Amino acid sequence: MAAALALAAACFGATFRGSRASFWNRMTGTGAVLGGLSLLREPELRRLRPRPRHLAEGALIAGGLYGVFRIGDVLARRIMPDGAGDIEDIYSLRHGQNALTIAARLATVIGPAEELFWRGHLQGRLAADRGRWPGAALAAGAYGGVHISSGNPTLVGAASVAGAWWSALAALGVDMESLIVSHILWDIVIFLVVPTTPAGGRPSGTLSAPLGA
Numbered sequence: 001m002a003a004a005l006a007l008a009a010a011c012f013g014a015t016f017r018g019s020r021a022s023f024w025n026r027m028t029g030t031g032a033v034l035g036g037l038s039l040l041r042e043p044e045l046r047r048l049r050p051r052p053r054h055l056a057e058g059a060l061i062a063g064g065l066y067g068v069f070r071i072g073d074v075l076a077r078r079i080m081p082d083g084a085g086d087i088e089d090i091y092s093l094r095h096g097q098n099a100l101t102i103a104a105r106l107a108t109v110i111g112p113a114e115e116l117f118w119r120g121h122l123q124g125r126l127a128a129d130r131g132r133w134p135g136a137a138l139a140a141g142a143y144g145g146v147h148i149s150s151g152n153p154t155l156v157g158a159a160s161v162a163g164a165w166w167s168a169l170a171a172l173g174v175d176m177e178s179l180i181v182s183h184i185l186w187d188i189v190i191f192l193v194v195p196t197t198p199a200g201g202r203p204s205g206t207l208s209a210p211l212g213a
Helices: 002-017 020-041 043-047 052-079 083-094 099-130 132-150 153-171 176-193
Strands: none
Touching: 002 020, 002 099, 002 132, 020 043, 020 083, 020 099, 043 099, 052 153, 052 176, 083 176, 099 132, 099 153, 099 176, 132 153, 153 176
16 A cells, blocks of 8 residues: 555645646646556445446535535635635636646546545555545545655645545445545536636646645
């Protein structure tokens, strides 16, 4: 597990610290590496088959998390020293990018890979070793921790909240298919469809991502 987590930290570090223009290529590459590793090491993940109920459950999960983030957006802007700037910096990654291309990346690689690795692989192994809830807490903490390399405190907090949300649901026994659907829907909705801030945030030197997005 230590090797897998070190790989994730290295991939996220490279993703956040590279040039802004190629961010989405690097984020997609990170998803391909971590998702591919998860499928290779966890045979049961290769047998996942989404069904209509997973679509409905995923939509409910994503909707609940979106409500949490609407509240969190307001609080971050009021409480964090540069919360508004941090949030705008995340959304500035849309600048100069085709929305359909971003959506395709989120739906086919990034969103599924996040769940396959952090919940399907990492949390599954931690739970087997440490217990269901300690494993969920450790996986959620690790998910938030790899976002530190973004240099964006608000993003780290957002990733930690989202990670705790999905990890708790996984610990409660929610199907992986539902978690994957929810992650895809949530990423697309909060980043492209109904963001918490209008398009047009200010670019800066800090790289952030819609993970957890």
